[in-house]
Amino acid sequence: MPKAYVYTRHGGPETEAFADVDRPVPGPGELLVAVRAAGVNPVDWKLRGGFRRPGEGDARFPEVLGSEAAGVVEEVGEGVSGFAVGDAVFGNTSGGAFAQYALLTASVTAHKPAALSFADAATLPVAAATAYDGVRQLDLPEGATLLVTGAGGGVGAAALQIARAWGLRVVGVASEAKKDFVELLGAVHVPSGPGLAERVRAAAPEGVDAVYDLVGGEVLAEAAGLLGDRTRLITAGAAPDTVAALGGSRVERARTAAVLDEVAELVVGGELDPFVSRTFPLDEAGLALRAVEDGHARGKIVIEVSA
Known part of the structure; x- marks a missing residue:
């Protein structure tokens, strides 16, 4: 039976385990993909902890971890057009990605360009697309x-590069340890921590025109105070009611x-580098998730699955 890395109940890393699972069967609008690579994201451990996306039902344990994958189409579900068995694709999963096989939602799946590696492709559906x-x-x-707050993570690094590609000046808030990385991406680095607003004003004395927050909490509140027009404040790091307030x-x-x-x-054209900083085999999926959950990962972490 195919192998997958799952969580068996809501909680911490102790709920994670490898499991033999049935090979998924694609339903209408889905593709069955033999996974070659899966991106690891903060949402993965948040879902394990009990977070549910808007409109998402209750968890059905065991749940396979992972939200994005790249691989080769094995089966095509009813009503799906534009894809065939053998196509190299990448997209958002509808049933977990840390596995030998995954179901991808066809409407959020794209053909992988030949010049794009499976590892790089697997980082795009969540982090780069959100950016x-x-x-x-x-x-x-x-x-x-x-x-951009939280500029050293997967979404932040992509946001800095995309903004630069579109002719914007970027200021990235990240830890001192990620200073060189943020500057490598073409941004002005501002250290995170108390007193953030003062440091941003010093780095950008003409002011900032917009804030893309990826942290939430006090960082979001302090960054909001830098804007005259709060409609230019967006977040992927806080709840809707928090940012609306x-x-x-x-x-x-x-x-x-x-x-x-x-x-x-953008990746193929050299304007966006996913910065895959480390890869792990499927057998070390837990270590890959820890690398993201501890908050110190630079760029993207990827799980690679043998063909």
Whole structure:
């Protein structure tokens, strides 16, 4: 039976385990994919802890971990067009990604360009697409200044690069340990921690035109105070009511194959580097998740699955 890395109940890492699972069967609008790589994201451990996405039902244990994958199509579900067995694809999973086989939602799946590795492709559906959606939502004019909090993580690193590709000046808030990384991405680095607003004002004395928050909490509140127009405040790091109280909004996710095509082209064109900092085999999926959960990962962590 195929192997998968699952969580058996809500809680911490102690709920995780390997399990032999039935090979998934694609339903209408789905693709069955032999996984070659799976991206690891903070949402993975948050779901394990009990977080549920809006409109998502209760967990049905054991739940396979992972939200994004790249691989090769094995079966095509009813009503799906544009895909065939043997196609190399990447997209959002509908049943977990840390496994030998995964179901991908066809409407949020794209063909993998030949010049794009499976490992890089597997990082795009969650982090890069979220970054893309947020920068596009802000719709800033060329030359404007964008402040990104949590700039050293997967979404933040992608947001800095996409903003730069679109002609924006970027200021990235991250730990001192990630200073060189943020500057490598073409951003002005501002250390995180108390007194953030003062340091941002010193780094960008002309002010910032928008904030893309990936942290929430006090960081979001302090960053909001830097804006005259709070409609230019968006977050993927706080709840809708929290950011609404500050005058901002959540990132509006497009969740389309077209966005995946566009971020893939940015990678192929050299404007976006997923910065896969480390890969783990499926047998070490737990270690891969710990690398993200401890909050110190730079760029993206990927699980690779043998063919």
